[in-house]
Amino acid sequence: MELDTRKFKILQAIIKNYLETGEPVGSRTISKYTDLNLSSATIRNEMADLEELGYIIQPHTSAGRIPSDKGYRLYVDQMMSEKEEELNNREREVIELKEFLSEKVEKVEELLQDTAKLLANNTNYTSLISTPKYFKSLKFIQLSQVESGKLLCVVVLQGNVIKNKIIDLNKELDTETILKLNILFNNTLNGLTMEEINLALISRMTAQAGEHTELVRTILDVVAQALSGDDDLKIYTSGTTNIFKYPELSDSAKASELICTLEEKKLLTNLLVDKEHSEGKGIQIYIGAETPIQTMKDCSVVTATYELEDGVSGTIGIIGPKRMDYEKVVENLKTVKEQLDAVFKK
Amino acid sequence: MELDTRKFKILQAIIKNYLETGEPVGSRTISKYTDLNLSSATIRNEMADLEELGYIIQPHTSAGRIPSDKGYRLYVDQMMSEKEEELNNREREVIELKEFLSEKVEKVEELLQDTAKLLANNTNYTSLISTPKYFKSLKFIQLSQVESGKLLCVVVLQGNVIKNKIIDLNKELDTETILKLNILFNNTLNGLTMEEINLALISRMTAQAGEHTELVRTILDVVAQALSGDDDLKIYTSGTTNIFKYPELSDSAKASELICTLEEKKLLTNLLVDKEHSEGKGIQIYIGAETPIQTMKDCSVVTATYELEDGVSGTIGIIGPKRMDYEKVVENLKTVKEQLDAVFKK
DNA sequence: TGTTAGCACTCACTCTTTTAGAGTGCTAAT
DNA sequence: ATTAGCACTCTAAAAGAGTGAGTGCTAACA
Numbered sequence: 001m002e003l004d005t006r007k008f009k010i011l012q013a014i015i016k017n018y019l020e021t022g023e024p025v026g027s028r029t030i031s032k033y034t035d036l037n038l039s040s041a042t043i044r045n046e047m048a049d050l051e052e053l054g055y056i057i058q059p060h061t062s063a064g065r066i067p068s069d070k071g072y073r074l075y076v077d078q079m080m081s082e083k084e085e086e087l088n089n090r091e092r093e094v095i096e097l098k099e100f101l102s103e104k105v106e107k108v109e110e111l112l113q114d115t116a117k118l119l120a121n122n123t124n125y126t127s128l129i130s131t132p133k134y135f136k137s138l139k140f141i142q143l144s145q146v147e148s149g150k151l152l153c154v155v156v157l158q159g160n161v162i163k164n165k166i167i168d169l170n171k172e173l174d175t176e177t178i179l180k181l182n183i184l185f186n187n188t189l190n191g192l193t194m195e196e197i198n199l200a201l202i203s204r205m206t207a208q209a210g211e212h213t214e215l216v217r218t219i220l221d222v223v224a225q226a227l228s229g230d231d232d233l234k235i236y237t238s239g240t241t242n243i244f245k246y247p248e249l250s251d252s253a254k255a256s257e258l259i260c261t262l263e264e265k266k267l268l269t270n271l272l273v274d275k276e277h278s279e280g281k282g283i284q285i286y287i288g289a290e291t292p293i294q295t296m297k298d299c300s301v302v303t304a305t306y307e308l309e310d311g312v313s314g315t316i317g318i319i320g321p322k323r324m325d326y327e328k329v330v331e332n333l334k335t336v337k338e339q340l341d342a343v344f345k346k
Numbered sequence: 347m348e349l350d351t352r353k354f355k356i357l358q359a360i361i362k363n364y365l366e367t368g369e370p371v372g373s374r375t376i377s378k379y380t381d382l383n384l385s386s387a388t389i390r391n392e393m394a395d396l397e398e399l400g401y402i403i404q405p406h407t408s409a410g411r412i413p414s415d416k417g418y419r420l421y422v423d424q425m426m427s428e429k430e431e432e433l434n435n436r437e438r439e440v441i442e443l444k445e446f447l448s449e450k451v452e453k454v455e456e457l458l459q460d461t462a463k464l465l466a467n468n469t470n471y472t473s474l475i476s477t478p479k480y481f482k483s484l485k486f487i488q489l490s491q492v493e494s495g496k497l498l499c500v501v502v503l504q505g506n507v508i509k510n511k512i513i514d515l516n517k518e519l520d521t522e523t524i525l526k527l528n529i530l531f532n533n534t535l536n537g538l539t540m541e542e543i544n545l546a547l548i549s550r551m552t553a554q555a556g557e558h559t560e561l562v563r564t565i566l567d568v569v570a571q572a573l574s575g576d577d578d579l580k581i582y583t584s585g586t587t588n589i590f591k592y593p594e595l596s597d598s599a600k601a602s603e604l605i606c607t608l609e610e611k612k613l614l615t616n617l618l619v620d621k622e623h624s625e626g627k628g629i630q631i632y633i634g635a636e637t638p639i640q641t642m643k644d645c646s647v648v649t650a651t652y653e654l655e656d657g658v659s660g661t662i663g664i665i666g667p668k669r670m671d672y673e674k675v676v677e678n679l680k681t682v683k684e685q686l687d688a689v690f691k692k
Numbered sequence: 693t694g695t696t697a698g699c700a701c702t703c704a705c706t707c708t709t710t711t712a713g714a715g716t717g718c719t720a721a722t
Numbered sequence: 723a724t725t726a727g728c729a730c731t732c733t734a735a736a737a738g739a740g741t742g743a744g745t746g747c748t749a750a751c752a
Contacts, residue, residue, distance in 0.1 A: 026715050039725050044716065062715050062732040139492060146486045146502050154500050154510065156492050162510045164500065240609055244602040252601075256590040259605065263586055372744050385696050390745065408703045408744050 003053070009036060010046050011055050015067045015075045019323050022246075024064030069288040069322070072300070076285050076326050111343070113236045115316070115336060120239025122332055125320030126262065130272050131234045132306070132314035132344070137193045138227065141185045143178055143219070151178075153219055155226040159312070163226040167218055177212065184208060185219065194227040235265040235272075246321040249298060261295045262319075268293070271303060272315040282307075282337070283330055288322050300324050304333040306340040316340070349399070355382060356392050357401055361413045361421045365669050368592075370410035415634040415668070418646070422631050422672050454478075457689070459582050461662070461682060466585025468678055471666030472608065476618050477580045478652070478660035478690070483539045484573065487531045489524055489565070497524075499565055501572040505658075509572040513564055523558065530554060531565065540573040581611040581618075592667040595644060607641045608665075614639070617649060618661040628683070629676055634668050646670050650679040652686040662686070 003011075013034045017025045027043040047065055050056045055071040058064075067075065112129050119127035140156040151167045188205055189197060202220065209216040240262055244250045249258065261267050270292040282305040286292070291301045296319065303317035316336055318329045349357075359380045363371045373389040393411055396402050401417040404410075413421065458475050465473035486502040497513040534551055535543060548566065555562040586608055590596040595604065607613050616638040632638070632647040639647075642665065649663035662682055664675045 024715090028715080040715090041717095041725050041727090042723085045724090048717080058716085060732060061717095062713095062730085064715065140490075140498070142488060142490045142498065142500070144486075144488045144500075146506070150506075152486070152488065152500070152502060152508070154488070154490075154498070154508075156498060156512075160492070160496075160512050162498070162500075162512070164508045164510065166502075166506050166508070238609070241602040241606045244598050250598055252590050252596055255598075255601070256587040260587045263584070370744090374744080386744090387696055387698090387746095388694085391695090394746080404745085406703060407746095408701085408742090410744065 006036065007046055007050060009034065010043060011050055011071065011074070012079050014056060014065055015071060015079065018066055019325060022323060024059055024066050026064035072287045072322060080327055115340065116236045116238035119316065119318065119332060119336060120242060123318055123329055124242050124245060125318050125324060125329065126237060126239045126242050128235055128237045128268060128317045128319065130315045131232060132312060133229060133233065136312070137191055138189050138223065141189065141223065143182050145173060145178060148172060153222050155223055157226060165222045181212065189223065194224070235268050237262045248321055254298060257295045261293060271301060271317055283333060285326065298322065302326065302329045302333060304337045306337045352382065353392055353396060355380065356389060357396055357417065357420070358425050360402060360411055361417060361425065364412055365671060368669060370405055370412050372410035418633045418668060426673055461686065462582050462584035465662065465664065465678060465682060466588060469664055469675055470588050470591060471664050471670060471675065472583060472585045472588050474581055474583045474614060474663045474665065476661045477578060478658060479575060479579065483537055484535050484569065487535065487569065489528050491519060491524060494518060499568050501569055503572060511568045527558065535569065540570070579615070581614050583608045594667055600644065603641045607639060617647060617663055629679060631672065644668065648672070648675045648679060650683045652683045
């Protein structure tokens with residue numbers, strides 16, 4: 001049995017209607033509100049076929065049909081039109097966003113949090129956003145003695161991201177030595193990435209350091225830590241409570257589980273890696289069981305990746321019920337993505 | 347009508363029982379499970395009095411009684427015994443905590459987050475913790491040129507808290523000038539607090555700066571920002587979903603409202619200031635409507651303040667239903683507070 | 693005078709039954 | 723191939739009945 005044009009149309013109508021109303025849709029509704037001019041009985045036959053094909057589901061015998069995961073999949077892959085009429089509204093949104101975002105480019109964290117909040121408010125779903133994985137290369141390093149026995153080590157990375165650490169010295173250092181170390185580090189490592197700092201370089205440095213070999217090693221550790229940027233990955237969420245707007249998610253058990261997942265940010269990293277379901281343009285859609293996070297199997301997740309430069313990127317995402325307004329969400333994500341790209345490039 | 351010993355005992359029995367069971371408690375229960383040897387009828391009479399006095403409430407005509415806010419207040423103020431037997435258990439807990447905490451003193455943020463998690467797990471309520479308001483005085487300042495036209499400004503505060511900012515210069519600076527500025531700032535401002543940096547000092551500095559007056563001003567702004575520490579106040583929450591364990595909080599509307607409040611960390615700052623209900627030892631208990639946050643009027647909140655040094659402190663708190671196990675919560679908070687004090691003093 | 697037994701009464705809860713409505717599947721006619 | 727018609731299914735909401743915990747009041751008692 002194949003999906004002919006009529007079945008396709010009917011399926012589309014069912015899904016559209018369900019997305020709008022959130023109620024299972026019956027044959028009569030489709031019969032009335034499509035231009036197919038078919039009686040409900042005919043629709044019923046087709047629906048039975050569609051169910052057999054796995055695109056729709058009957059919650060119980062005497063209910064209408066709702067889309068299955070497979071149905072949704074088909075919808076987002078083939079049915080979601082990018083309506084041109086909506087561009088108008090969209091354009092307005094873009095501008096608002098721009099104004100909103102450009103106010104405070106300073107504090108990246110705050111910017112991201114606000115962006116998440118904006119997204120959550122706009123869509124009425126839960127949003128999440130991860131800090132970008134910045135900076136691959138070293139730009140500048142500054143060592144200075146804060147007080148006796150304490151060496152302040154400031155590392156500036158490409159993209160003007162700054163890390164610092166105070167190192168406890170076991171002996172005193174004179175100003176001259178510190179100056180020398182500063183020059184040594186900056187001359188040797190400037191512009192290099194984690195990978196480019198190899199053993200050859202390191203041994204050259206330790207050789208030059210003379211009696212301060214140990215210290216150089218310690219400082220290199222700090223640099224490594226900074227470059228790895230492991231501990232920088234932060235994930236912000238917003239609009240958690242929006243899930244209560246959707247009865248299918250808001251019973252105590254499910255809500256609790258979901259909110260728990262959102263609180264344990266670490267669990268969310270899975271969402272930020274997988275690119276399997278990417279559909280060009282850096283938008284990924286996970287429907288139901290497709291999501292890499294078990295607890296979200298009753299949700300859909302849409303993510304987008306914003307980029308600063310090659311390979312330096314973060315992720316924004318929306319989590320909502322499977323019957324979310326995918327078009328709106330994708331629109332919003334695209335807009336925000338563009339805005340973020342723009343802001344960071346500046 | 348006064349609260350004689352018998353009424354006191356009965357009230358205590360009612361509250362204890364209610365805290366344990368979570369069910370309204372009836373006269374028969376009290377009659378059986380106290381050593382007063384009174385019939386249920388007598389208890390009923392007393393209960394009627396206690397209700398008139400405002401200590402207990404009847405949810406509906408044919409239900410037992412539950413404590414009112416006033417009743418809880420009396421309980422935490424006068425009935426909560428610090429049972430010595432519990433000290434044993436407590437001692438064990440302390441040690442566990444110590445091991446747990448001493449692992450990672452490095453990353454304060456992580457430490458606090460983990461502490462919050464620990465508290466939430468231990469108590470089965472929601473926990474919150476605020477970063478300490480550090481550092482009042484300036485320890486060290488370091489200016490250095492990262493690349494042409496960009497000046498890196500690192501400010502180290504008492505307590506080794508580090509802030510940095512990159513300043514865009516409108517003109518080039520030579521190494522000598524930067525050195526001079528470094529010396530100027532460190533000599534003039536070292537060890538001073540926000541308040542001590544007065545206009546006299548500032549004008550002296552700008553005078554000495556010569557053509558770089560404007561730059562000095564900019565740097566002073568950075569210093570001021572760092573010293574104010576406004577943007578440092580962070581609040582972490584954990585165990586949000588624990589509220590679902592308490593039916594009186596977990597209906598959709600209330601839970602949503604609560605979680606929303608917890609998400610909007612800014613709203614929580616109110617909890618961290620007010621000291622009105624402090625009961626020695628830095629433990630504050632807010633019952634129901636007493637809390638400064640409207641949305642928590644069905645909860646009780648217990649907070650403790652941990653201190654680094656005079657006036658430098660943060661707050662830990664527990665949010666739960668009014669029928670929370672106050673003794674346990676207070677124990678836990680005390681323990682954690684002590685641990686944090688110890689860790690930070692080290 | 694304080695305490696108690698006894699009893700009628702209240703009210704939330706649970707369980708069952710009823711009803712209404714939406715929607716289906718099947719059959720026979722077109 | 724499509725449709726009208728009808729019996730059937732199932733949910734959700736409403737209505738009703740029974741249960742039990744707990745009360746308030748009264749009258750008797752020590």
